[in-house]
Amino acid sequence: MQRLKAMVAFATVLFMLVPTGLFASSHREAPISALDHSADVTDWYGFVSYDHPDRVTMILNVDGFLEPSNGPNYFPFDPNVRYEMKVDNNRDGVEDITFQFRFKTEIRQPGVFTGYVGGIGGIPPITSLAGPGSEGLSLRQTYSVTMVKDGVSTDLTDGQTLYAVPTNVGPLTMPEYQQLFKQGIYDLGKGVRVFAGTVDDPFYIDLGAAFDSLNFRMGVGGVMSAAEDADDTHNYASDSVAGFNVNSIVLEVPITMLTVDGQLHPAGDKNAVIGTYGATSRQRITIRRKNGKLDGEGQWRQVNREGNSLINELIIGTGSKDRFSVDDPENDKQFANFFLDPLLAHLYASILGIPIPPAPRTDLLPLVQYTGPICPGCGPNDGGPIADLLRLNTGIPPTPVGKQKRLGFLAGDLAGFPQGRRPIDDVVDIASRAVVGILADPVKFGARVGDGVNINEDGNGATFPYVLPAHSGRNSHHTGPGQKGCTGQPSGVCPVK
């Protein structure tokens, strides 16, 4: 035996000493994805389509905090990432159906200094994604949509060339951006629609206050007044995400494509309930090579995922965030302690002086298991493993636009988070209240915890693709503390303190 057989001893000193926990933020929750922004899943939505109660819409948002003016290359999807929407329909925590999206990039004007140009140098304004009017789209992306079910891959593109909608560069280059946005909506037949492109980020939060150790703005956040809490149309604190774009993939499919037996089910039937999550994967080096393939062309390995919003951001400990991101939901039992005794609850209790239920927090199980109230038809043996999946009861009809509540399920709007998630849902306030115990006892633990950001100030889409066109690179701005933009405040100015 070779003493000090050095496989045992190989590790650079630098590597050993690099601190293991890095700063985590909302849209870049895990250290691993903070370093891989194009594969960073920022938000995951799944809901019964507002105008098609027989369909489900899923939205996978990636690569957050895109500053609209950040040229010249702007924000293409990453061709080396496989973007995925996954659906579990038999309550075992394992995906049964996966929708995969792959992007290809073409550079059509290699001599031009920027990805998009129009209205100058003989190049017409960009008014179309293809053909005349598209000449200025130097950087153009197409994508594929594939459904994987029972090990069989099916191309869903219906023979169409699907173009991703570029970001909104500005009025000279893209004078009719709304039209470009609409051109990016594709009907693939059989009730399937798809959209991919850069859009306004529908997520809203006072991020600075939340991550300054829950230092919410005085008189606004923390525990909100009844009036502030009831207001679904104004902001009382600044939305840190306002004015930023995000890359979005939106897919609408018939519910019958998702359920275990291909049928529609009433809300009381357990087969009406699906568990969903969004994920990104890259091809990675694997120890066992397949057919001698070169490294870098290896098997797909998950980089990031999201089921319930804010689970990784607010519940999972920093020392586990990467493992959580890379692992599969079916293995989430290893994180059960985080779910069943969240540190955040104790922080809220300590900072705001509010009561929280004692651990173990079984009241949080509906977020990570199949059970009531999201799955009233589920019996004691139907819970499945602890798994971070966004659970959606496809039998619960959508709430019409205009009657939707930001507090979703908590406000009696049964089609809202955590029963699925819509762009309008105030997941920050809902998740915070769930953490402090509202699901255990709405009276005893029903503090109106919130950040004072009640809406996406740009609004929300009422129909497919339910996201709004990207902010203009030339003319957009953000909203911050001390600036205009908080219409709930008497002065309209967002509070600093």
Added chain:
Amino acid sequence: MKRIAALLLLVLGTAAGFAQSPSAPAETKLSPAERTMAQAKKLIEKNPKDFEAYNALALALSRRARETSDVIFYKQAEEALQKSFAISPDNFDGQRIHVWLLLGKHEFAAALDAAKKLNLKMPDDVMLYGFLTDANVELGNYKDAEVAAQWMLDLKPGNSPGLTRAAYLRELFGDIDGSLDLMNMAYQSTPPSEVEDGAWIVTQMAHLKLATGKIDEAEKLSQQALAMFPGYHYALGNLAKVRIQQKRYDEAVELLKQRYQAAAHAENLFDLAQVLQLAGRAYEAKQAFAEFERKSLLEANRADNSNHELIFYYADYAEQPAKALEVAKREYARRHDVFTLDCYAWALHVNGQNEEAHKQINIALAVGIRDAKLFRHAGEIALASGDRSAAESYLQQSAELNALQSEQARATLARLTQSAEGRVTHPRNHQH
């Protein structure tokens, strides 16, 4: 934050040169480990309550143990670590280093337990997966080792410790080319200032070349490692193997003497004794073997031992098969890695227990390893079991690898061909 910056400064300094010997003259430039040791000591002098500086010192000392192959540094590293724990009980980095030291001392089962516990506390710590890989590899838990190493690659793509561990697993699974690819990637990502790390990777690449009979390339790589880290004991060992393949035995003897001088371990003496015998220097060989046995027996019951070599010594040179089996059983009780299985199988074989030997060597080969010595042993065991067809197949595989043991495999194959009845006498007293 300042503390982290200071620790990083410890490891970011550049080095143009170094000395391997612990007793190097003062004017000689320091090795990477010596450099970090000196810097950690300065920090401790400045603030004796700085437990992180003690951790850094412990790490640097354990690194120095690898640079010099002198286990005294492990003892010193443990002392530094105790001081760290006295200031900050159970600090996480200290616990990580503790696992590393356990591995260095070959206390694999204890290291595995400790690494598992830390992994539960900090699942994102990539290095802990490295420790899990190491412990599992050494214990022969290859499936668990593979899972842990894959986590390293997934959590932090391209990290050198992950790549080298994945490379070793590929080698064990029989994918030598794939192993070389990963070692090369690891080498490319190693900072030039980390000369010992670089030399270690190049040495591993030389080993892979040797394992597949690419002698010229192995020689170049060994020389490259020695240029990077003069007197590097691992590289001396590989270069000696090259010389053996070239039948330049006296040069091999000199290299192994040099290595033994730098790293006076029993197993290194065993290699030297074998080559002395090959060189026809029977008296020196006999003396070296005797000294090896004495030293090896002293450590035979410790975790860090030279029992593999002792088994082959008793089996192939000392004609004491019973003793070979006794040591092999003891080692087998501790671990089931492919090399221990090979030793055990060989010890069973020389004791005439060929059925069990066949079973054990097959378990080892089922891992996928393509090693000339293991194939040759499998061939000899099959032959002794009366399975000539299997014997020929194993011996052929050994011969094709053109590595150190291939010549003996070829000799046995030749005898088989010449023997009309297919019966050959088993030659004794050959290199294991």
